[in-house]
Amino acid sequence: MNNIFLITKREFLTQVKKKSFIILTLLAPILIIGFGAVIGLMFKANESHNTIEVIDHSGIFQGQLKSNDKLTYLFVPTVTEKAKVDQLKGNETVDGILILPQLSNQNFDHLQKESRLIVNTKIGFETKQRIVSDITNVIKKEKMKKLGIAENQLLSLDKSFELKTINVSEDNKEDNDLTFGVKTGLSMILMYVTFMFIIIYGVRVMRSVLEEKNNRVVEIIISSVKPFELMMGKILGVTLVALTQFTIWIAMSVVGALVLNTGFSSLQDNIPGGNEEMMNKLDMTQVATQISHSLLELNFPLIIFVFIVFFLLGYIFYSSIYAAIGSAVDNETETQQFTLFAILPLMLGMYGSFSLMNNPDGPLGFWLSIIPFTSPVAMIARIPFGVPVWQLVLSIVLLLGTTVFMIFLAGKIYRVGILMYGNKATLKELWKWIRG
Known part of the structure; x- marks a missing residue:
């Protein structure tokens, strides 16, 4: 145990003292936020404002088609239709002409059939759908007038039925859509973090082993320690590196969230009409309160316990596989044929877990969260919904037992493979090392 501790300490200090670790740890959150901001600016920069001239032969659309910040309607006299169409090509101030025919005998099918939009440029799908939606709303109001239905009556008819769901297995707690959404979001975040953690830092273990093997440093190290102690020290050392990195990221995220929240509140107060407009559209305070209430209803001590257990066991399980792969090959090119065996079960567990959101207690959810190869991500995905x-x-018992067994197998491969050079490892060779 003393040797494992010394190797763990050495691996941890070696990794955290690297400039690349310090730079990545400090800049990664900033880069992610910056990347998101750039993506947002790209979408913003690609937005277009279209000006559409409207020739309304029916007269029912005048004043009913409302312009907005992305689409402007300009009503023009019907007698100018031919001239407007002829002059459209090359017209840089107008993007299209919307021609709406005469409405005869309330024949809306004929109106739809004869309506057309003539453009001189590419009109985006969103713009076209907005025009269609605006026309549909006007026609809807006209049909309501014909049928003698008031708008408030239609709103009453369209009002959805809200069904309150009480779960007796969870102490008669109300299970509403917002609570389900919060559970789903938490489930996906925990699952994705675990998946990425195992992949990124498992590969780091493999590369560390491969680097020392190629540098022949390992020959000196194993003269003082056993190969198994070296392997476990590397796995635990990288684990501490990852936990350190995540702790720093979480602290930076909390501080950043507090700063941004304060700054956003001050900025919002200084925007003329900003608060009023946002509150008219959406009561953000109420939504935040409901989300907080939904989060507080979750069994966080259990969720945290399960997350840590499966997080660590899953990482050690797959890291032992990566360590064995690193010891069995001579270069990173050869690792590709073996790493697939480690990645596929994780991907199966992660993508299979997306279906758990609709039925967390179904047979697929059960087996994915029980089989050790997929349980590190599947069980974490299920736990917010209750297991x-x-x-x-x-x-846990199956994953713990399988992890111990995998460490044993990886240790046998590591013991032989770490000193093998120039001999391309095959599955047959690996089987011999395990049996030896």
Whole structure:
């Protein structure tokens, strides 16, 4: 244990003292935020404002088609239709002409058939759908007048039925759409973090082993320690590196969220009409309160416990595989044929877990969260929705037992492979090393 501790300490200090680690740890959150901002600016820069001239032969659309910041309607006299169409090509001030025919005998089918939009440039899908939606709303109002239906009556008819759901297995708690959305969001975040953690830092273990093997440093190290101690020290050392990095990122995220929240509140107060407009559209305070209430209803001690257990066991399980791969090959090119065996089960567990959102207690969710190869991500995806205790215990026992067994197998491969040079490892060779 003392040797494992010393190797873990050495691996940890070696990694965290690298300039690349310090730069990546400090800049990664900033780069992610900056990348998101650039993507947002790209979408913003690609937005267009279209000006559409409207020739309304029916007379029912005048004043009903409302312009906005992305689309402007300009009503022109019907007698200018031919001239406007002839002059459209090359006209840089107008993007299209919307021609709406005469409405005869309330024949809306004929109106739809004869209506047309003539353009001189590419009109985006969103713009076209907005025009269609605006026309549809006007026609809808006209049909309501014909049928003698008031607008408030139609709104009453369109009002959806809200069904309150009470879950007796969760102490009669109300399970509404917002609560389900919060659970789904938390589930996906925890699952994705675990998946990325295992992939990124598992590969780091493999590369560390491969680097020392190629530099022949390992020959000196194993003269003092056992190969198994070296392997476990590397895995635990990289684990501490990852936890350190995540701790710093979480702290930066919390501080950043507090700063941005204060800054956003001050900025919003100084925008003329900003608060009023936002509050008219959406009561953000109420939504935030509901989300906070939904989060507080979750069993966070259990969620945190399960996350840590499956997070660490899953990482050690797959890191032992990556360590074995790193010891069995001579270069990174050869790792490709073996890393697929580690990535595929994780991908199967992650993508299979997306279907758990609709039925967390279904057979697929059960088996994905029980089988050790997929349980590190699948069980974490299920836990916010609630998992029976017996399933949780069974999954932990199976994952723990399989992890110990995998460490044993990886240790046998590591013991032989770490000193093998110029001999391309095959599955047959690996089997011999395991049996030896």
